[in-house]
Amino acid sequence: MATFELYRRSTIGMCLTETLDEMVSNGTLSPELAIQVLVQFDKSMTEALESQVKSKVSIKGHLHTYRFCDNVWTFILQDATFKNEECQELVKSVKIVACDSKLLTQ
């Protein structure tokens, strides 16, 4: 199954990366196993987002920059509003990085 490394940049992914990094530096974990853990994280995170999360969000804003490169869309929005069932967030500037969902189903 193909996975995205995309989610490694998220909070949970960065925390895992740092943890693995320390453990490899300490010699507690071999780099190969650390990679394996990260790949498993890619899978688990993707699955969890598919199966566990149900919420919907609507995003509006001024599109400052758009870029489509290597099947990845990158948007930079300014004065963006995010609405979901619970809350609304207002952000001066936000970056959206999105991989092609079709790549996973191949």
Next chain:
Amino acid sequence: MATPSVSAVYIHVIDDVLSKVREDLINSGASDSVLTELQALWEMKMMQCGAITGTIERSSASKTAGVTPVHDLNVPYEGPEEYETPTAEILFPPTPLQTPIQTPLPGNVDHPMYSSSPMGPNDYPTPVNDMRNGGDVKGGRPSPYMQPPSPWMTQRSPLGVDVNVAYVEGREEVDRGANQPTTQDFFSSGKRKRDDYALNFQDGFIPQQDGAGDVTLEIFLPEGNELKQFSASSSGVAANAETVSLQDKKSASRIPQLDGTNDAFDDMFLQGGNTPADHRVATPSVGTPKPSTDAVPEDDEPPLNEDDDDDLDDLEQGEEEPNTHHLILAQFDKVTRTKSRWKCTLKDGIMHLNNRDILFNKATGEFEF
């Protein structure tokens, strides 16, 4: 901070990863304590940055993490700025197809520990990699059994020093923000240029700079604001140039003395650094244009270089910093545009907005370009 559901999803992911990796780890000779340590550290970091709130049922396990050195954990980690840390890109360079993330910068060699990645082509050569390839490729992932830990440890122990050094460098950049590496590169190359420049001075440029530089500095200090801004650095350069020039004046004054004809002009223009041939031919006509030609590059180069660097710094930091604070990682189903209206449907996303994680299953975006 995070909604309970986000914490729940994160804990689920942690559990899922650990349970699925357990078998591989145990098979590879790692003990169960490695797993507990991994879990404890991971959860501790998540709690520190507020991604997981409330109590985790395995709080007893996280206490065992006290064994590990805590100073390592706390120093590099800054909760809200975690997206700026380039460690992920440096350590695990994204595969070209899937990731949007900027390619690792030439200065930042990816983490040598991970360089023997089994996850596909690794286009990022590391110097350490060559040294380690022999051992590590054999002990790579596909083999069911890892080499026993002790030889692996001894093999790696000298390299561990290298790795730490590399990692510390990475951290320094981390502290300054994600874009700093580029600017640092600019900076260092700029410095190198200046060094080269200085070397050129010694080769014969210098005397021109003295005569012209003294004059132009006097002229430009009142006029140019740029020069004032860099008065500290430029004065330092000027001081260096003067000290060097003193030596060069002596050597330069010797050269025309060999000719004998141009002593008067040298005294007038204070430039003896040009080739003697220049002086032999039509001295007055050669002598007069020189101050102007010399003055132009000297006036332009040092301030322009530094200005450019600073402008780049300001621009990039100004543009990128707010962007990196708020980040959405997702998959897109469809992106369409009609005139300046963009519509996109995203799914399975993690949003980090206002220091808070929000997960979504679907998202629709409407943007105005």
